[in-house]
Amino acid sequence: MSAAGPSFLGLGALHSGATWLHQRLRRHPELCVHHVGRDYRAWDHVPQFALFAETCQQRYGAAGPGQLHGEITSAYAVLGPEEIAVVRRTSPDLRIFYLLRNPVERAWTAALLALERAGMEPREASDAWFADVFRSRASRAHGDYADRLRCWGAQFPPGRFHVLVADDVRERPSEALRGLCRHLGVSEPPATGESTTGLEPDGEAPLPSRLRRVLCEVYRDPVRDLARELGRDLDHWLASD
Amino acid sequence: MDGPDFIGIGAMRAGTTWLYEQMLGHPQLRFPAGKETNHWTAWHGRGVPAAAYLRRFGGREPGRLAGEISPEYAALEPGVIAEVRRHVPEARLFVILRSPVERDWSEALMTLRDACEMEPGEASEAWFLDVLGSRTLRRRGDYLACLRAWRAQYPPEQLHVMLMDDLVERPRDLLRGLYRHIGASEAPADAAPEADLRRRVNSDGRPGRARAGEAWPLPSRLRAHLVERHRGHVEELSAELGRDLSRWL
Numbered sequence: 001m002s003a004a005g006p007s008f009l010g011l012g013a014l015h016s017g018a019t020w021l022h023q024r025l026r027r028h029p030e031l032c033v034h035h036v037g038r039d040y041r042a043w044d045h046v047p048q049f050a051l052f053a054e055t056c057q058q059r060y061g062a063a064g065p066g067q068l069h070g071e072i073t074s075a076y077a078v079l080g081p082e083e084i085a086v087v088r089r090t091s092p093d094l095r096i097f098y099l100l101r102n103p104v105e106r107a108w109t110a111a112l113l114a115l116e117r118a119g120m121e122p123r124e125a126s127d128a129w130f131a132d133v134f135r136s137r138a139s140r141a142h143g144d145y146a147d148r149l150r151c152w153g154a155q156f157p158p159g160r161f162h163v164l165v166a167d168d169v170r171e172r173p174s175e176a177l178r179g180l181c182r183h184l185g186v187s188e189p190p191a192t193g194e195s196t197t198g199l200e201p202d203g204e205a206p207l208p209s210r211l212r213r214v215l216c217e218v219y220r221d222p223v224r225d226l227a228r229e230l231g232r233d234l235d236h237w238l239a240s241d
Numbered sequence: 242m243d244g245p246d247f248i249g250i251g252a253m254r255a256g257t258t259w260l261y262e263q264m265l266g267h268p269q270l271r272f273p274a275g276k277e278t279n280h281w282t283a284w285h286g287r288g289v290p291a292a293a294y295l296r297r298f299g300g301r302e303p304g305r306l307a308g309e310i311s312p313e314y315a316a317l318e319p320g321v322i323a324e325v326r327r328h329v330p331e332a333r334l335f336v337i338l339r340s341p342v343e344r345d346w347s348e349a350l351m352t353l354r355d356a357c358e359m360e361p362g363e364a365s366e367a368w369f370l371d372v373l374g375s376r377t378l379r380r381r382g383d384y385l386a387c388l389r390a391w392r393a394q395y396p397p398e399q400l401h402v403m404l405m406d407d408l409v410e411r412p413r414d415l416l417r418g419l420y421r422h423i424g425a426s427e428a429p430a431d432a433a434p435e436a437d438l439r440r441r442v443n444s445d446g447r448p449g450r451a452r453a454g455e456a457w458p459l460p461s462r463l464r465a466h467l468v469e470r471h472r473g474h475v476e477e478l479s480a481e482l483g484r485d486l487s488r489w490l
């Protein structure tokens with residue numbers, strides 16, 4: 001284990017439950033977890049990749065003896081190959097978990113946030129505005145989970161990955177938490193009833209059917225690709241209203 | 242007494258970062274809270290008291306003036322400007338204006354890049370029309386309405402109006418006028434090396450060339466749309482300032 005780098009990283013899709021998960025993991029006595037906001041871009045703060053280890057050392061200096069330290073953020077999911085290679089050099093024994101959410105829903109949440117950042121009201125954006133945002137390279141990259149998994153998989157062996165699908169976390173939260181703890185190699189928490197409050201975005205405007213159809217088209221192939229990758233049926237992600 | 246001696250109120254995407262960089266080199270001027278506090282746009286509405294804003298400028302230092310430049314202030318609602326006046330009635334105000342056609346386009350490109358993580362080639366004309374038509378962006382580009390709202394609260398001589406055209410063509414004169422207005426020595430404007438005055442600064446404070454998308458040309462149809470939108474304001478503003486602004490259109 002590297003002395004400087006984190007022991008684990010959580011790569012979360014936007015509003016996939018990273019905050020919810022952080023609230024649970026931070027109570028675990030064997031873990032020291034940082035949750036970094038969605039707008040955090042590690043490489044804006046670390047202009048030279050070589051400084052990553054130093055930054056980690058400063059951040060994780062507070063971890064107690066015997067604690068595994070790591071962080072969860074949606075910002076890491078879309079790191080490029082060179083950046084992921086730096087992460088591997090810094091933490092070669094890293095354990096990674098990836099929180100996935102229906103990319104159709106993820107893209108809608110992200111577009112609403114973009115609208116807010118632009119100082120626009122939802123009624124000021126036409127379907128064409130949303131469609132352009134949905135089809136942009138950056139938006140699609142965030143939702144092409146299979147491609148992201150392959151990018152990380154080029155640097156880390158398969159046993160280091162644990163995929164958490166938001167649907168499962170919502171339906172069986174305790175089981176999802178225990179599975180993650182097994183992956184991280186820490187004690188499993190007691191199987192008590194786990195609240196799912198905070199898993200869903202609050203008060204989000206509903207996705208109109210006509211825009212859902214656009215998104216289903218955009219994500220048809222990426223979702224099927226991911227379904228093959230994970231060996232499970234995800235067709236319900238592409239179902240219309 | 243706490244509070245700013247001077248406040249730059251905008252306009253957004255019109256050279257305020259260049260002004261800030263130049264003013265930072267003036268020995269009499271201080272920016273204790275950095276370039277922008279955005280208090281009146283971001284924090285005032287969330288209940289952060291004015292006293293907290295005033296404290297950010299620290300106490301008076303003999304012979305020195307403290308202030309900030311928050312480019313979104315130009316488009317504040319009249320009620321908020323009245324609040325600014327109530328708390329900092331003596332502040333010297335300044336604003337720099339750029340062709341509103343170019344300003345609007347620059348803001349649209351910033352929205353594209355920073356808010357939406359998109360490349361210019363990914364946005365259709367409809368996308369740009371939505372952004373350019375949003376209430377917030379339109380308000381920021383309506384200089385006449387902005388100036389009138391501020392002048393309704395502050396005496397006209399307290400608000401110094403500059404043009405970005407002068408920043409490009411006569412930067413030394415522009416700085417002299419600004420320093421005179423806020424009560425600082427004009428000498429640093431005379432002493433500034435020519436290369437510093439001509440240096441381009443991006444909105445994130447980095448020198449050098451434009452960031453991706455910043456130099457994306459304004460398509461002629463959108464230009465025609467924006468020119469039509471601004472024609473009336475610009476002609477009125479031109480008369481009000483006694484400057485020929487026809488090149489903005």
